[in-house]
Amino acid sequence: MRDHATKEEENEINMTPMLDIVFIMLIFFIVTAVFVKEAGVTIFKPNAETATLQGQASIMIAITDTNEIHINRQQVDITAVRTNVELLHAENPRGTVVIQADRNASSGVWMKVFDEVRKAGVPKIATATET
Amino acid sequence: MRKFSKGDDEAEINMTPMLDIVFIMLIFFIVTASFLRESGLEIFKPEPNPAPPPPPPAPEDKPILFKIDNSSRVLYALRTIDVGSARAIIEREHAARPHVPVIIAAEKDGHMGLVVQIYDMAVQAKVSPTNIIVTEAK
Numbered sequence: 708m709r710d711h712a713t714k715e716e717e718n719e720i721n722m723t724p725m726l727d728i729v730f731i732m733l734i735f736f737i738v739t740a741v742f743v744k745e746a747g748v749t750i751f752k753p754n755a756e757t758a759t760l761q762g763q764a765s766i767m768i769a770i771t772d773t774n775e776i777h778i779n780r781q782q783v784d785i786t787a788v789r790t791n792v793e794l795l796h797a798e799n800p801r802g803t804v805v806i807q808a809d810r811n812a813s814s815g816v817w818m819k820v821f822d823e824v825r826k827a828g829v830p831k832i833a834t835a836t837e838t
Numbered sequence: 839m840r841k842f843s844k845g846d847d848e849a850e851i852n853m854t855p856m857l858d859i860v861f862i863m864l865i866f867f868i869v870t871a872s873f874l875r876e877s878g879l880e881i882f883k884p885e886p887n888p889a890p891p892p893p894p895p896a897p898e899d900k901p902i903l904f905k906i907d908n909s910s911r912v913l914y915a916l917r918t919i920d921v922g923s924a925r926a927i928i929e930r931e932h933a934a935r936p937h938v939p940v941i942i943a944a945e946k947d948g949h950m951g952l953v954v955q956i957y958d959m960a961v962q963a964k965v966s967p968t969n970i971i972v973t974e975a976k
Contacts, residue, residue: 726857733860736867753954757961758877767876770950805876810951814906814944817953818974821883833878836954 743767744795746807747780753810755836764833765802766795768820772811776820785819792827803831881957883972901941902931904956905975906948912956921952925959932963940965943975 746769768788769777776783778791792804804824808817817834824832895901904924905913912921919927928940940960944953953972960970 729857729860729864733864733867736864736871740867740871742870753951755879755954755958757958758879761876761878764876764878805878807876808950808954810949810954812950813947814950814953814972815946815948815974817950818883818944818972821881822886825885831880833876833880834950834954835876835878836958838877 742799744779746777748775748777750807750809750835751811752807752835752837754838756838758836758838761803761805761833761835763801763803763831764805765799766792766804766829767807767835768792768804768824769807770809770812770816770820772809774813774816776816785816785823788820788823789827792824792829796827796829803833804829805833805835807835879954879957879961880967881954881972882968882970898935899938901939901971902928903941903943906942906944906952906956907975908945908947910947910949910952912952921955924956925963928956928960928963928965932960932965937969939969939971942970942972944972945975948975 742765744766746767748769748771750769750771766778771777776785776788778788779795783791796802796804806817806820806824821832903914907913911918912924913919914924914927931938932940940956942953942956942960957970957972961967
């Protein structure tokens with residue numbers, strides 16, 4: 708009986724390589740986690756061929772074709788854009804802002820949003836496009 | 839010696855609870871990982887300037903100015919043009935006078951899609967992005 712027990716112990720699978728992989732995956736996902744604040748509405752973005760990938764984008768501001776502004780799954784007024792962006796930007800200071808303007812949105816609204824985001828102290832503001 | 843190593847074996851720390859936590863963290867980070875890759879243009883818009891506008895530039899320094907009016911027509915040199923022909927205009931003018939900026943002046947209700955389209959054309963025509971200015975039409 709005693710002999711049998713030791714034999715079983717020796718037959719145990721060696722978990723060490725799997726654990727190494729699990730730890731590496733864990734570290735990878737922790738490091739790459741950005742927690743994007745999505746706008747929460749569907750936008751028909753304008754086409755552009757020269758667009759570049761916005762890797763650090765963490766705050767999305769959507770402007771719909773009816774000129775409503777959405778941040779973080781909530782519709783907000785233009786006067787509230789600055790406070791909202793300041794709050795979200797403080798959570799992740801490395802993140803940048805992407806304005807997702809609908810192709811039929813008014814450019815005047817885009818300009819107002821752009822100025823408000825700049826006042827909130829975000830150094831890099833991009834405008835989302837379809838490639 | 840044999841006895842010693844056996845005692846060591848029994849004193850091994852139980853890793854199971856830690857592994858449970860590690861797996862749960864792994865699943866959490868996999869689920870929240872956003873592989874959302876947003877592509878976009880970094881459109882340059884100058885800060886609103888309350889100072890009076892500078893005197894009009896000399897004819898050879900006149901910017902390449904496109905105006906988008908409230909009913910989303912594209913105007914160049916006081917004529918309505920098709921947005922598709924803007925590319926040819928930018929390329930021609932930029933080749934003749936490479937230092938002048940491209941200005942996209944949009945009225946309040948002009949569609950954002952047109953602004954982005956002309957901006958994209960200007961970048962494709964090798965105009966430096968700092969030389970493309972999007973502004974509000976007066």
